[in-house]
Amino acid sequence: MRMFVLEKLASAACGTGVAAWLALLGACAPLGWFSPSPASGATAHTDSADVELAGFTGSESAEPEAEANAASTADDDARASEGDAQVAAGAAVEAASEAPPTGDLRIDRGPSAVPLLIPRGEELLFEVEIDLGALGDPTVGRVTLSSGADAYVEGLPSTRGAAKKSGLEVGWIKSRAQGRHLSYELDHELYVRHLPQVMPRILMNDTQRGSENRRRKLKVGLQDGVPTAVHEHDGHCKDCTNPEHFVESRWMWGKPYHCEKCKQMEHRVWKPSLSRTVPDGTLDMLSAVYLARSMITTGQASTTFPLIDKQKLWNVALERGRRKIVRVPAGRFDCVEVQLKTSRPPSEPNDEEGFQGLFGIQGTIQIWFEATTGVPVLISGTLPVPILGDLDVRVQLKKATGTPSAFKPAE
Numbered sequence: 001m002r003m004f005v006l007e008k009l010a011s012a013a014c015g016t017g018v019a020a021w022l023a024l025l026g027a028c029a030p031l032g033w034f035s036p037s038p039a040s041g042a043t044a045h046t047d048s049a050d051v052e053l054a055g056f057t058g059s060e061s062a063e064p065e066a067e068a069n070a071a072s073t074a075d076d077d078a079r080a081s082e083g084d085a086q087v088a089a090g091a092a093v094e095a096a097s098e099a100p101p102t103g104d105l106r107i108d109r110g111p112s113a114v115p116l117l118i119p120r121g122e123e124l125l126f127e128v129e130i131d132l133g134a135l136g137d138p139t140v141g142r143v144t145l146s147s148g149a150d151a152y153v154e155g156l157p158s159t160r161g162a163a164k165k166s167g168l169e170v171g172w173i174k175s176r177a178q179g180r181h182l183s184y185e186l187d188h189e190l191y192v193r194h195l196p197q198v199m200p201r202i203l204m205n206d207t208q209r210g211s212e213n214r215r216r217k218l219k220v221g222l223q224d225g226v227p228t229a230v231h232e233h234d235g236h237c238k239d240c241t242n243p244e245h246f247v248e249s250r251w252m253w254g255k256p257y258h259c260e261k262c263k264q265m266e267h268r269v270w271k272p273s274l275s276r277t278v279p280d281g282t283l284d285m286l287s288a289v290y291l292a293r294s295m296i297t298t299g300q301a302s303t304t305f306p307l308i309d310k311q312k313l314w315n316v317a318l319e320r321g322r323r324k325i326v327r328v329p330a331g332r333f334d335c336v337e338v339q340l341k342t343s344r345p346p347s348e349p350n351d352e353e354g355f356q357g358l359f360g361i362q363g364t365i366q367i368w369f370e371a372t373t374g375v376p377v378l379i380s381g382t383l384p385v386p387i388l389g390d391l392d393v394r395v396q397l398k399k400a401t402g403t404p405s406a407f408k409p410a411e
């Protein structure tokens with residue numbers, strides 16, 4: 001019965017984050033860790049231009065800082081290059097020092113705004129728990145947050161290997177949520193790159209693989225001088241002539257017909273992109289978490305900024321709160337809380353739909369950052385579920401590598 005209800009809810013929930021986690025909860029038993037085999041999503045969406053570039057950036061990655069980025073894969077390079085290449089002819093290039101970069105990559109956001117600080121070569125592993133009250137406290141999956149900086153490749157190389165090195169860097173942040181239970185498999189990646197150029201300045205790839213397959217792409221930057229967000233998503237193909245999209249009729253005399261809807265990645269195609277203007281300084285959801293973190297190390301107590309999710313604009317207020325010792329699998333840490341509160345700007349249509357943040361968390365998100373380094377230790381909030389009510393979700397640090405040396409458990 002419970003399983004039935006949860007499955008119903010999972011398919012009814014509109015946010016994929018919630019749907020995915022609930023589907024994982026469907027049979028509701030402790031989950032084994034998803035084995036880290038990269039197999040389930042190795043096929044990348046690339047075209048020939050991407051592939052060319054991937055080879056090119058591959059040769060560039062002999063740079064020490066690029067090698068330090070252990071999380072980088074061929075897939076990333078292909079997508080990264082796509083973003084870097086789409087611009088860049090007119091991008092402003094500043095002279096850069098030759099000293100190898102250390103510390104966080106700093107992205108300034110204006111004179112009075114909190115800068116975005118992106119740690120180099122850091123990887124944080126979290127486990128995700130959803131509180132089911134009397135039904136138990138199962139661990140439903142894991143989340144990996146990683147970040148780093150790559151050398152920025154300016155424009156398209158005219159001949160292979162002869163591209164100009166600008167000395168600028170691209171900051172990147174990646175979140176990967178993985179889980180598996182019985183036949184349901186989730187592998188959801190958000191990958192955002194901050195590029196030192198006009199468009200896109202922010203490039204976010206959102207890819208869900210596993211039992212459900214879905215891709216989204218967000219670009220934020222200046223288009224004809226106007227701050228603009230471009231959103232693309234894929235969907236099931238309709239009525240093409242590709243024989244691979246055809247399925248056999250179940251009726252014995254029927255002809256094969258174009259699949260109407262399925263969950264196969266191969267049947268999905270990119271839909272036309274949607275553009276809208278956004279306020280200056282608009283960020284994506286994943287960068288919002290790192291901006292909250294930046295507040296810890298730069299010392300601000302609060303800030304607000306616009307956030308774009310798909311085509312929707314939100315106001316986010318970040319507020320520094322309580323300080324306490326937080327216990328997670330990685331240890332006990334002296335932490336400062338930052339709350340992310342979202343509201344709709346008055347200028348936006350009010351559709352009564354609540355904010356659905358990182359990992360499907362709705363409404364206010366609490367993040368506990370280690371007090372001196374800003375390393376996130378615990379992310380918590382609620383997953384709204386009809387009938388069952390709001391379930392508490394806790395994303396808690398289990399293991400950290402590449403963190404600042406001052407990041408230590410509390411005495």
Ligand SMILES: [Zn+2]
Pocket residue numbers: 237238239240241242245258
């Ligand atoms: Zn088709």
Ligand SMILES: [Zn+2]
Pocket residue numbers: 236259260261262263264267
């Ligand atoms: Zn299909």
